[in-house]
Each structure stands twice: as structure tokens, then as C-alpha cells.
């Protein structure tokens with residue numbers, strides 16, 4: 001794949017082996033979705049960065065979206081992107097990364113995107129490390145073999161062929177989601193970072209990574225040390241990327257000493273993706 005430039009947005013698209021101009025947009029908290037996005041493009045575009053632009057009209061032969069699911073749903077910033085962006089491409093695909101239970105996430109994305117006037121041609125999911133600290137011990141999660149590279153290779157081959165396909169889900173999976181979250185797929189989950197996280201000031205050395213990996217700029221240096229406040233994406237990037245493990249969830253964590261970042265992704269890549 002080679003890098004070229006597209007339209008007035010001056011964004012790097014890649015040219016696929018089949019000569020197609022492909023733009024791939026991603027959101028990530030701990031790197032799984034960036035690692036996945038990189039399989040589809042040499043230069044995937046970060047949604048938190050792209051959203052700063054006034055011009056959200058994109059033209060390419062193929063446009064892709066890669067993101068993690070939260071409660072089987074796309075993160076709020078991905079919903080915002082779908083609502084605000086105009087994606088002009090004859091072939092559009094989406095890849096949702098998840099850790100344990102995807103439920104009917106394919107249907108939920110299709111619903112949200114269709115309402116925004118976007119019809120995906122291909123939607124699949126990739127089973128990766130589950131970074132949900134409430135439910136999982138990161139030290140145990142990383143030991144599980146989920147065959148993510150095989151799944152990704154299949155998805156890349158499908159997209160290269162411009163396959164039209166939605167990964168199927170069962171009635172049981174849909175029921176599980178609807179019983180837990182309801183069937184109003186337009187309803188967003190919201191959280192404030194002030195209530196959600198606690199900062200151990202003795203452990204904090206003021207490195208400031210939390211201020212740089214938060215896609216909402218919720219962390220600030222103050223005379224009392226680092227503080228956090230604001231609409232939270234729930235990506236856990238602040239907690240998971242704190243080198244001192246000084247940020248904890250304000251609720252039960254399976255292992256508060258275990259933290260995760262995708263081994264193929266550096267903290268600086270997360271900073272470049274999310275920094276505001």
C-alpha cells in the first residue's frame with residue numbers, strides 16, 4: 001500500500017493492491033482497534049483528530065471504520081463521527097473489536113449508521129483482549145489465545161475482495177443485549193470522569209500521560225495535582241496507560257494492579273490518536 005492525498009481534507013489515504021483509494025477511520029483506548037485498523041491501511045485516521053476539522057466530507061473508493069464496543073455499542077465519539085461525517089465511497093466497511101461478548105453489535109451499528117444515512121457493505125467483529133477492568137484481570141486476559149491475527153487476515157481478505165456481508169448474530173445474543181441495555185439503540189451511555197476515576201496522588205509522578213491520552217482532555221495539572229472532570233468516552237485509556245498505575249476505577253476492578261495496552265501499539269501512538 002502507498003500513501004496518497006485525498007481532496008481538500010489533505011488526509012492520507014492508502015492505495016490498495018487492487019489500486020483502490022482506501023480511507024480508514026479508527027477510535028481506540030488501549031490500541032486493539034488501532035492495531036486492527038493498521039491491517040487495513042498503512043495510515044489509519046484517528047477519529048478524535050479528524051473531528052477537529054470543519055470539513056468532514058470524505059471521498060475514496062473504500063472507507064472503513066474500526067472501533068471498540070462498549071456495552072455492545074459504538075463509543076459516543078464514533079456515533080458523533082457517523083452523524084457528522086459524509087462518507088462518499090462505493091464500498092464501506094466496519095470492524096468492531098470486542099473482548100468477550102459482542103451480542104447484536106452488528107445490528108446496532110447498522111441501525112445507527114443507517115439513521116445517519118450511511119449504509120455499510122460489510123460489518124464484522126474481531127475478538128481481542130477484553131480491556132473492561134470491571135470484569136477482567138488484564139494479566140489473565142493477555143494469556144488467552146483469541147486468534148486475532150487469523151480473524152483480521154480473514155477480514156482484510158474479505159474487504160480486499162469488497163465482500164458484501166454482515167456477521168450474523170443469534171436471537172439469544174440480541175435478547176441478551178436488549179435485556180441488559182434495552183432496544184433503543186439511539187440511547188447513549190454517558191459517564192463523567194470525575195465520578196468514574198480516582199487518582200492516587202502519592203503514586204502520581206506528574207508524567208502527564210493521562211492529560212495526553214484522554215480524547216476529551218478531561219485531565220489537567222492543577223495546584224492540587226492532576227484532576228479529572230468532563231464527559232468521558234469510557235475508553236479507559238487514562239487508567240490503562242498510566243505508567244504508575246495511579247488511576248483506578250471508582251468501582252470494583254478485578255485486578256487494580258494489572259493494566260493493558262496492545263503489545264503492537266506504543267503509548268505515543270495512543271497519544272497521537274487521542275491528544276486534544
Ligand SMILES: Cc1cc2nc3c(=O)[nH]c(=O)nc-3n(C[C@H](O)[C@H](O)[C@H](O)COP(=O)(O)O)c2cc1C
Pocket residue numbers: 027028029030031032033034067068069070071072073097098099100101102128129130131132133234235236262
Ligand atoms: C467501558 C467498556 C465497555 C466494554 N464493553 C464490552 C462489551 O460489551 N462486550 C465486549 O465483548 N467487550 C467490551 N469491552 C472490551 C473492548 O471492547 C475491547 O477490549 C476492545 O478491543 C478494546 O479496544 P481498544 O484497545 O481499541 O480500546 C468494553 C470495554 C470498555 C472499556
